[in-house]
Amino acid sequence: MGKKRVAIVGSGQTLHRSRRPDVNGQELIHEAVQAALSDADLTLADIDAIVIGNMDHFEGINYVDCWSVDGSGGWMKPVIKLTTGGTTGSTLSIGGYHMVASGLFEKVLIIGWEKNSESDTTGAITTAFDPIWDRLVFAGAISGLAVEAQAYMARYGATDRDAARVAVRDRRHACKNPHAQLRQEVTIEQVLASPMLADPIHLLDVCPRTDGACAVIMANEDVAEKLCPTPDWIWGTANRHSYTYLADVNFGALDSMAGAAKELFAKTGIKEPRKQLQVIELYQPYSFAGIIWIEDLGLVPRGKGAEYIWSGATDLGGELPINPSGGVIACNPIGATGLIRCAEVSLQMMGRAGERQVPEVELGLSTGFGGCMWTDMMLHGKRKPE
């Protein structure tokens, strides 16, 4: 626990679309910032520092901390940039939390954004991998995920039909979220009939690429309850990185998530996550992860992920809804994606998630995932942590 307890007091998201030619990067960032300030009923003068990030290689423009200041509100303020690949958005939320928890900053504005339409996403992702050892056969995010899914299927006998059930869930949930880019229900048969991208991943199993931004405002315990009648309290965070070269990964389980979950749950007193959590926004870029990673989280024993998904327990209305927002499969502005998970859980905790609201939430979890098999996690609570 830091020096000060920290809460989220507001958030904002842009219009998320596959392409936003109506705005440049700075203007897109501005859209999210204005939405968050208005949501928290604050002005820029109230903000003590800014944390911003994206994955530079998607736009081919470095130093967003500098060139976005007019739009971000960073003009003549402390600005820090964080970028950690797919986990950028969730690392931003952890970084902002650290700054406020330290007691050095009272109110911090956190911004994640991406304009994925501005380059070739697979090509850009490939440049994040080792040029000597990793790039010869690598084919972006989908190839790395496909081999994880193959390894899991071989170990536990899961099928692409099991995974399709996860895609059906998330795409159905997305129809209730006005911020989601893709809002269309699909059937299991439609998922299985969609083009095979990399065995066993079909087109409808994976996330799109999106232009969008998200901003979150965090405040310390001295002011949080004055700013927001129902702040979303941060109970703790954890993160893990696990490999040097991609082929070092223990494919078939996400060790970084298992390690982060163990630490986070131990330090926040969570003994039975399945019973104690009421909602999860999982950074789940493809359907198979919805089966594999809930085992790493400790929700169900190894090999039981598919059974739990088929029971309907993770659907809205079930025992533990996962991705009521529709998740990453429905919307994926990569540098913002992890922060959207955080913002969505904060809305759930505040009771402001509209049609996608989970009733009677006390504790919720948001996660981040990077193509480098990294995990970030944040535990959110309705109640102020002890």
Place this chain on the structure above:
Amino acid sequence: MTDVELMVIRSVGGGQPFKYAVGEHGSRFFHELKEHRRIVGIKCPKCGKVYVPPRRVCGPCFAEMKEYVEVGPGGRIGTFTILRYAFIDPETGKQKPVPYGYGFIKFDGADTLFQHYIDIEDESRLKIGARVEPVFAPQRQGTIRDIEYFRVVD
């Protein structure tokens, strides 16, 4: 969007200006591969794990490694996929030929995997655990392409 006018900014003759060092251990790997068609890994003095490619530090033990170990050249498929969607290869700027077999090979005697192509002439032979062997390039130059691909020998 029919009235969109594109502004074109060209980058002419852009080669990659990068000159990467592979280090002492990486050099050893490529030298052995080029000269002797041997695959070299390195063993952690603490946990005994054998890494391919060889590198200086075992992350979990944070220990320096010095003991080279010959592995393979045969092995098994650790995991794999078949890439079927077309994409631009940022290394060449051209469309990558698809489909292709994308394998993570566990060399005999190694504890980590090694990424490379797997022959997909008969897709049904690609299975996790299937035995594979490398097909070496006749003219080797000390690059990852000194292995052309792996083929299933089960």
